[in-house]
Amino acid sequence: MDRLTEEQAKTIANMLRKRSLWMIHYCTGCGAIELPPTMTSRYDMSRFGLAPFVTPRQSDILLVTGYVNIKTLRRIITVYEQMLDPKYVIGFGSCPINGGVYWDSYSVIKRLDRYIPVDLYIAGCMPRPEAVITAFRTLMDMIDQGKADGYKRYKRNLAYYKENQRKVLG
Amino acid sequence: MMDLVDRIKEIEGVKVTVQRHNRVFVDVDKDKVIDTLYYMKHVLGITQLSFMNVVDRIDEGKFEIFYVLYERESKVNVIVRIWIDRDNPVIETADKIYPPAHNWEREIAEMFGVKVLGNEDAGKPFILENWKDMPPMRKDFDSVKYCNEHYVFRHSEEENE
Amino acid sequence: MSRTYELFIGPNHPGIPGNFSVKLELEGDTVVSAKGDPGYLHRAFEKSMENRYYIQNLALIPRICVPEPDINEAAYAMAVEDLMGVEIPERAKYLRTIVLEMARIAAYLFWMGGFAATLGLYTLSQWTVGDRDYALDLFAELCGVRVYHMYIWPGGVRRDAPPGWEDEVLAYVRYLRDKLIDYDNIFFKNVMFKQRTRGVAVITKEQAIEWCATGPILKATGVAQDVRKDDPYAAYEYIDFEIPTLTDGDSWARAMIRRWEFENSLNIIEQAIKKMPKKGPVWTKMPNPLKWRVPKGEAYAKVESARGEHGFYMVSDGTERPYRVAVRGSSHTHMFTIAERLLVGQRLADVSHILVSLDICPPEFDR
Numbered sequence: 001m002d003r004l005t006e007e008q009a010k011t012i013a014n015m016l017r018k019r020s021l022w023m024i025h026y027c028t029g030c031g032a033i034e035l036p037p038t039m040t041s042r043y044d045m046s047r048f049g050l051a052p053f054v055t056p057r058q059s060d061i062l063l064v065t066g067y068v069n070i071k072t073l074r075r076i077i078t079v080y081e082q083m084l085d086p087k088y089v090i091g092f093g094s095c096p097i098n099g100g101v102y103w104d105s106y107s108v109i110k111r112l113d114r115y116i117p118v119d120l121y122i123a124g125c126m127p128r129p130e131a132v133i134t135a136f137r138t139l140m141d142m143i144d145q146g147k148a149d150g151y152k153r154y155k156r157n158l159a160y161y162k163e164n165q166r167k168v169l170g
Numbered sequence: 171m172m173d174l175v176d177r178i179k180e181i182e183g184v185k186v187t188v189q190r191h192n193r194v195f196v197d198v199d200k201d202k203v204i205d206t207l208y209y210m211k212h213v214l215g216i217t218q219l220s221f222m223n224v225v226d227r228i229d230e231g232k233f234e235i236f237y238v239l240y241e242r243e244s245k246v247n248v249i250v251r252i253w254i255d256r257d258n259p260v261i262e263t264a265d266k267i268y269p270p271a272h273n274w275e276r277e278i279a280e281m282f283g284v285k286v287l288g289n290e291d292a293g294k295p296f297i298l299e300n301w302k303d304m305p306p307m308r309k310d311f312d313s314v315k316y317c318n319e320h321y322v323f324r325h326s327e328e329e330n331e
Numbered sequence: 332m333s334r335t336y337e338l339f340i341g342p343n344h345p346g347i348p349g350n351f352s353v354k355l356e357l358e359g360d361t362v363v364s365a366k367g368d369p370g371y372l373h374r375a376f377e378k379s380m381e382n383r384y385y386i387q388n389l390a391l392i393p394r395i396c397v398p399e400p401d402i403n404e405a406a407y408a409m410a411v412e413d414l415m416g417v418e419i420p421e422r423a424k425y426l427r428t429i430v431l432e433m434a435r436i437a438a439y440l441f442w443m444g445g446f447a448a449t450l451g452l453y454t455l456s457q458w459t460v461g462d463r464d465y466a467l468d469l470f471a472e473l474c475g476v477r478v479y480h481m482y483i484w485p486g487g488v489r490r491d492a493p494p495g496w497e498d499e500v501l502a503y504v505r506y507l508r509d510k511l512i513d514y515d516n517i518f519f520k521n522v523m524f525k526q527r528t529r530g531v532a533v534i535t536k537e538q539a540i541e542w543c544a545t546g547p548i549l550k551a552t553g554v555a556q557d558v559r560k561d562d563p564y565a566a567y568e569y570i571d572f573e574i575p576t577l578t579d580g581d582s583w584a585r586a587m588i589r590r591w592e593f594e595n596s597l598n599i600i601e602q603a604i605k606k607m608p609k610k611g612p613v614w615t616k617m618p619n620p621l622k623w624r625v626p627k628g629e630a631y632a633k634v635e636s637a638r639g640e641h642g643f644y645m646v647s648d649g650t651e652r653p654y655r656v657a658v659r660g661s662s663h664t665h666m667f668t669i670a671e672r673l674l675v676g677q678r679l680a681d682v683s684h685i686l687v688s689l690d691i692c693p694p695e696f697d698r
Binding site: 070071074097098099103104105106107109110111114164167168169170 | 298299300302303306311313314316317320321322323324
């Protein structure tokens with residue numbers, strides 16, 4: 001058998017990668033209340049090869065659960081930059097999308113995708129555990145098709161993201 | 171309960187209002203608040219400070235500071251209120267009398283810009299980080315305007331890059 | 332020569348109950364000083380509430396305390412009713428009681444799982460969080476959502492319970508009674524649990540009173556103080572229940588108090604469903620919500636949450652928006668006054684279970 005082409009190697013890597021996703025266990029907001037039900041016996045996300053993990057370096061998914069405060073945003077960016085490629089970000093709930101009910105709050109940012117690249121949003125407040133699992137399944141499909149390229153976008157547009165971060169974090 | 175109210179009324183210079191639901195509002199002069207709180211704790215035996223915070227009375231040019239106390243025997247909430255000057259807001263710390271006051275004072279110092287004498291932590295960053303504007307809970311701080319200046323809203327289906 | 336070093340626990344740490352951070356100074360693995368660092372969940376509720384109508388605030392207030400949102404709704408509704416002088420119908424009182432106790436049960440189940448997990452027993456968290464989910468299903472049936480219910484509102488409750496809902500609640504209570512035996516066997520009677528928690532982080536009665544503790548922390552030192560008894564709201568005055576107390580004041584006592592409170596809540600729900608009027612209005616007729624004008628005045632409303640006294644101080648200036656709403660979360664006192672003193676001298680391995688045994692809920696003090 002000949003050696004694999006680069007294309008084939010990528011396909012195999014993506015196929016394997018999507019089957020074992022580790023999610024960093026960082027409860028950034030109130031959406032974290034729906035994660036324990038998703039993890040534990042009733043919905044049991046480990047059926048899909050997903051597991052919570054404690055350190056950024058070993059994790060693949062950063063789940064931004066709910067509103068992002070300025071103080072938390074700084075930590076989210078640190079955590080995101082500590083994670084190794086490939087890495088994926090899921091915005092959870094309506095607050096990372098457009099601020100949600102905190103549209104007039106002075107301490108909550110209104111759009112997460114200006115500061116870190118977001119691969120996928122889950123709408124709703126609160127999204128049900130089924131929605132969370134659907135999002136993970138969608139992310140798996142996106143990885144399979146090579147569409148989940150947030151980390152590449154972050155490198156490509158680093159100046160844009162850094163400028164936005166500087167503007168809001170000071 | 172009336173017994174306690176009568177004993178509070180004996181304190182010099184207080185104005186007592188009894189509200190339904192076992193709430194007693196006690197208005198005192200701002201210079202006498204520490205003495206009053208000391209008296210409440212050590213003479214009347216009101217040991218619990220539940221809560222302490224500020225109401226910004228911008229029309230009168232004052233800050234109203236309230237201390238919610240709880241008396242365990244007669245099950246009454248005693249709410250001590252003082253009014254201080256809004257332009258020069260200074261209070262004295264109550265953390266020698268009620269330890270939780272220490273951290274409520276840190277919060278009001280940050281959120282309202284009230285200066286707390288005798289509390290070395292008040293004025294240090296507590297909840298906010300790198301805050302450069304005026305204390306945000308003041309009435310003249312416009313949070314909608316602040317958001318429009320500092321954050322970008324999502325308006326339509328625009329591309330993010 | 333003694334050398335100390337600093338260690339940040341949190342905000343990204345599995346042993347921290349939520350998004351906040353504790354700065355520890357350690358010598359070896361003994362804590363020399365602890366400082367809480369809040370603010371990661373600050374959303375400026377109190378400011379936003381001043382910008383909104385009274386009715387619009389209903390969407391904001393449940394979000395103040397995430398594991399047990401209904402206490403905020405109840406305290407807010409009580410403060411508005413106090414100012415407006417509204418009496419709520421009998422059936423609404425009972426429905427409020429049932430909902431508040433269900434929320435308490437959900438909070439305690441969540442807490443049990445978290446507490447067992449900090450001691451290294453993950454089985455219990457699989458069970459309790461799974462069982463908590465059925466309570467959320469009942470909430471979904473009652474008001475359409477799992478987490479933020481917005482069910483209790485000024486004047487009563489939002490809608491009547493659907494037919495057959497009470498029976499489902501009773502069935503769930505019976506189910507939990509059975510499960511509690513399992514929880515006891517795996518955790519509360521467990522030797523490891525006792526060895527890890529007995530005599531750890533002791534608070535004496537004098538200290539608890541001096542530091543103004545409320546809720547299970549105070550009950551664990553022998554003071555029977557409970558807002559449900561002392562200042563009855565909803566239908567608690569018609570219900571017969573005991574306040575559990577212990578005198579040990581350690582981590583074990585706090586855990587056992589919560590376990591008894593859990594059992595208490597099951598009893599209260601059963602009694603409330605039995606005593607509840609079967610029919611009747613659930614909402615006092617109020618004016619158009621967008622034109623509510625709450626009379627001028629101040630009110631302090633308090634309820635007993637799973638963690639202690641939860642209060643709302645509301646100031647109205649007679650307009651359609653609240654002039655000021657200040658929220659008293661019990662975790663503020665428990666974290667910054669008690670935990671910072673209590674952690675000194677403890678071992679690093681005990682830090683996270685002490686924090687969970689005090690039941691620190693960060694959204695409550697960040698607001």
